[in-house]
Amino acid sequence: xxxxxxxQFHTSFPDxxxxxxxxxxxxxxxxxxDEDKYFRNHEPPAYLPEIEKEIEQFxxxxxxxxxxxxxxxxxxxxxxxxxxxxxxxxxxxxxGTRGATSAExxxxxxxxxxxxxxxxxxxxxxxxYSHSTNCFLDFMTENNGKIEINSKYTEEMLLVLxxxxxxxxxxxxxxxxxxxxxxxxxxxKSAAEKMHVLGSTALFYLAAAVSDFFxxxxxxxxHKIQSSATVDGQLQINLSQVPKFLSRLVDNWAQxxxxxxxxxxxxxxxxxxxxxxxxxxxxxxxVIGNLLQTRKNEVVFVTPNDSHWIKLTExxxxxxxxIESRMIPEVIKHHSEWITQHPN
Amino acid sequence: xxxxxxxQFHTSFPDxxxxxxxxxxxxxxxxxxDEDKYFRNHEPPAYLPEIEKEIEQFxxxxxxxxxxxxxxxxxxxxxxxxxxxxxxxxxxxxxGTRGATSAExxxxxxxxxxxxxxxxxxxxxxxxYSHSTNCFLDFMTENNGKIEINSKYTEEMLLVLxxxxxxxxxxxxxxxxxxxxxxxxxxxKSAAEKMHVLGSTALFYLAAAVSDFFxxxxxxxxHKIQSSATVDGQLQINLSQVPKFLSRLVDNWAQxxxxxxxxxxxxxxxxxxxxxxxxxxxxxxxVIGNLLQTRKNEVVFVTPNDSHWIKLTExxxxxxxxIESRMIPEVIKHHSEWITQHPN
Numbered sequence: 001x002x003x004x005x006x007x008q009f010h011t012s013f014p015d016x017x018x019x020x021x022x023x024x025x026x027x028x029x030x031x032x033x034d035e036d037k038y039f040r041n042h043e044p045p046a047y048l049p050e051i052e053k054e055i056e057q058f059x060x061x062x063x064x065x066x067x068x069x070x071x072x073x074x075x076x077x078x079x080x081x082x083x084x085x086x087x088x089x090x091x092x093x094x095x096g097t098r099g100a101t102s103a104e105x106x107x108x109x110x111x112x113x114x115x116x117x118x119x120x121x122x123x124x125x126x127x128x129y130s131h132s133t134n135c136f137l138d139f140m141t142e143n144n145g146k147i148e149i150n151s152k153y154t155e156e157m158l159l160v161l162x163x164x165x166x167x168x169x170x171x172x173x174x175x176x177x178x179x180x181x182x183x184x185x186x187x188x189k190s191a192a193e194k195m196h197v198l199g200s201t202a203l204f205y206l207a208a209a210v211s212d213f214f215x216x217x218x219x220x221x222x223h224k225i226q227s228s229a230t231v232d233g234q235l236q237i238n239l240s241q242v243p244k245f246l247s248r249l250v251d252n253w254a255q256x257x258x259x260x261x262x263x264x265x266x267x268x269x270x271x272x273x274x275x276x277x278x279x280x281x282x283x284x285x286x287v288i289g290n291l292l293q294t295r296k297n298e299v300v301f302v303t304p305n306d307s308h309w310i311k312l313t314e315x316x317x318x319x320x321x322x323i324e325s326r327m328i329p330e331v332i333k334h335h336s337e338w339i340t341q342h343p344n
Numbered sequence: 345x346x347x348x349x350x351x352q353f354h355t356s357f358p359d360x361x362x363x364x365x366x367x368x369x370x371x372x373x374x375x376x377x378d379e380d381k382y383f384r385n386h387e388p389p390a391y392l393p394e395i396e397k398e399i400e401q402f403x404x405x406x407x408x409x410x411x412x413x414x415x416x417x418x419x420x421x422x423x424x425x426x427x428x429x430x431x432x433x434x435x436x437x438x439x440g441t442r443g444a445t446s447a448e449x450x451x452x453x454x455x456x457x458x459x460x461x462x463x464x465x466x467x468x469x470x471x472x473y474s475h476s477t478n479c480f481l482d483f484m485t486e487n488n489g490k491i492e493i494n495s496k497y498t499e500e501m502l503l504v505l506x507x508x509x510x511x512x513x514x515x516x517x518x519x520x521x522x523x524x525x526x527x528x529x530x531x532x533k534s535a536a537e538k539m540h541v542l543g544s545t546a547l548f549y550l551a552a553a554v555s556d557f558f559x560x561x562x563x564x565x566x567h568k569i570q571s572s573a574t575v576d577g578q579l580q581i582n583l584s585q586v587p588k589f590l591s592r593l594v595d596n597w598a599q600x601x602x603x604x605x606x607x608x609x610x611x612x613x614x615x616x617x618x619x620x621x622x623x624x625x626x627x628x629x630x631v632i633g634n635l636l637q638t639r640k641n642e643v644v645f646v647t648p649n650d651s652h653w654i655k656l657t658e659x660x661x662x663x664x665x666x667i668e669s670r671m672i673p674e675v676i677k678h679h680s681e682w683i684t685q686h687p688n
Contacts, residue, residue: 082434085610085636087553090426091435095464120439129480136473136480137508140493140501147498147505149484149491157484157491164481209431213579235557239579266429292429 034243042217044186051176051187055114055194058174068112068172069201069335072191074208075099076118078181082237083221089180090239092209096121098262098295098324099207103173104163105328111203112172114195116187118208119177125164129157181211181242188245192253199344202257203335204249209264213239246282258338259284260331263302266292275302286334288327296323301330378587386561388530395520395531399458399538402518412456412516413545413679416535418552419443420462422525426581427565433524434583436553440465442606442639442668443551447517448507449672455547456516458539460531462552463521469508473501525555525586532589536597543688546601547679548593553608557583590626602682603628604675607646610636619646630678632671640667645674 032040062068076099077092100122103113107124115124122130129136139153149157167173176191178184195202219238250259261284263275268291275287279302289300289307298311310326376384406412420443421436444466447457451468459468466474473480483497493501511517520535522528539546563582594603605628607619612635619631623646633644633651642655654670 079435083610087437087608087610087636088555089435089437091423091433093431093433126481130474136483137470137505139480140505142502142505142509145502147493147501149493154491158486158489161481161484161486161491165486211432233585235583235585237581237583239581241577241579264431266427266431292431 033248035245035248038185038243039189042182045183048186048190052190052194054174054176055191058112058114058171059194059198061171062112063197066112066170068110069203070112070114070195070198071106071203071205072114072116072188072195073099073103073106073205074116074184074188074210075103076121077209078118078184078211079179080181080211080214080239081220082215084217090211090213092211093292094118094121094209096123097127099205100124100127101322101324102205102207102328105322105324106205106332107163107167107172109328109332111332112174114174114176114191116176116178116184116191116208119179123175124173125160125167128160181214184208184210185242185245188249189253192249192257195254195257199256200258200339200342201344202254203331204254204257204259205331206246206259206261211242214242216240244282246278246284250282250284256342256344258286258335260286260288260334263287263289264292264295265289272300272302272307275300275307279304285338286331299323299327303334377592379589379592382529382587383533386526389527392530392534396534396538398518398520399535402456402458402515403538403542405515406456407541410456410514412454413547413683414458414539414542415450415455415547415549416458416460416532416539417443417447417450417549418460418528418532418554419447420465421553422462422528422555423523424525424555424558424583425564426559428561429566434555434557436555437636438462438465438553440467441471443549444468444471445666445668446549446551446672449666449668450549450676451507451511451516453672453676455676456518458518458520458535460520460522460528460535460552463523467519468517469504469511472504525558528552528554529586529589532593533597536593536601539598539601543600544602544683544686545688546598547675548598548601548603549675550590550603550605555586558586560584588625590622590628594626594628600686600688602630602679604630604632604678607631607633608636608639609633616644616646616651619644619651623648629682630675632675643667643671647678 059070062070075094076096077094079089079091082088082090096117099115099117101124103115103124106113113124117123129139139149139157140147141150142148176187178187192204215237246259246261259282261278261282263271263278265271265274271289271291275289278287285303287302289302290298297317298309300307300309310323310330312321312323312326403414406414419438420440421438423433423435426432426434440461443459443461445468447459447468450457457468461467473483483493483501484491485494486492520531522531536548559581590603590605603626605622605626607615607622609615609618615633615635619633622631629647631646633646634642641661642653644651644653654667654674656665656667656670
């Protein structure tokens, strides 16, 4: 049996986008945007054409055969290498729980899912058995030279396995990995441009924790930074802001689709205001706000007109209800309205 | 069946060592070392007493019942939080392959292993089935409402499962997690102090990729760093050097044991020289040097008198021989000599 369609290469290391030969000259005209400068100054990952082909085939398959709506779910944190031969990097806290869980509920609700995820972060279905103490081995027992799944786990595991096999049989889940913020940005751009043909039936659910700051290639140390590079025992790292690509995504790459972004904060006093500012700045449809401390039990949906909380009750938390089982039907309702208002 | 003894809590988030109430005063006398200052200025993780008890029991069990040598293997990268409510952190590139693989060969060679590892990094035995595309689910098929392991995987999996069960039955593997560099340092210190009673039969195999730089708690931003905190769109991060604890480990915490440290570089020109410098500085017994690019196929053993390479042949690489199967018997030979020279 072949696995869920997974593009087969490793993004973790090395970042094959190392070469810089399209640098924008110093005399670049001022009207070139930060986003364009970014793409001119940073090489795409070498494997990008392969990914583009996969995505194109996936979209084509569903356009021709199933007419399913397609959602691009981004998940997990991006890394920012501090060295070209990367030993150290800045990372964003994210196991990928939100993205992987949400993807399952999109699948259950009839969507086809392009799952753009941090390599080795949680994946739909397998998430139930990974990132645990001993993935795999604790569930198995040897019996007469055969391996059996311990009967006490069988019932729950069968439910997961069936859904996984169904996604496989229906070709509804495409797994695309990234590691660095550069890989993420290039892949998102390519995927969005391919999804453009879907018009308003395309949905972007941007749950990945994307770095706000990075070190441009031109300033990147070639080898591992040595302790001797410090001044008075201090090492200073200067980070530039990652250009804000959301407006480019909304206005150009996949114009006409619906976009959901996330806002994660640790300070509850600024959450809704920051979500509202994002909506104003990028002109998209929905920001889901959440606090690091309570993100598994409550989120706030912020639209241009409204904000309302979805909160699990004490009983629901005790029963291990996943908040994504409440969120995704709500997101889909918004998407249906969007499609009605913007027929292709 | 209970899993391999794993201390049951999560280190990933939050770092419960957040409070700072033992800060060293500004007028601290000059004779206090950087290491002591570190421990005075940073709180231990709240769970440390629990870990200390586990380690003590493990050591006691083997002293009384098995007389096995005990090795502490450290594995995976430590993180350095950039915020107190951690959204962003600096990480070191390490999946934990070296540590997890080495631990298996120590177990096969009769050692009991304390496996001090980055939470969610690779673990002995389960490593064979984790960090893959779809841990678990791709190995299983449903048959008459039961779950079976696909027969083509059974043979190899049985070998792993038996070794795993044996380590469990013999109580030879203790898993201790960490995430931040602060958790790592405190846990290493505690473990070493407990292992002191073992004298020269204790071995330290320090394969973890420990941060060289960190942000002291006193300078740590409480909440997620906002883009607005930048100056001209640049964010400056000032890192201090993590004090070098190896000399403290060698000279005090576990004096009399044998110590193996690792040196990972990306520049081959400085590797052996850096290994030699480390030996001179910390007065320990063995540095294993490796280059990021070739670390799975060759390493160099550097002792005060000698350096020699262990390299896999082309055929061995093709046959998926793990270099740790060559390294560990060699390390054990050094340890045996050490014990002979330093009888307890």
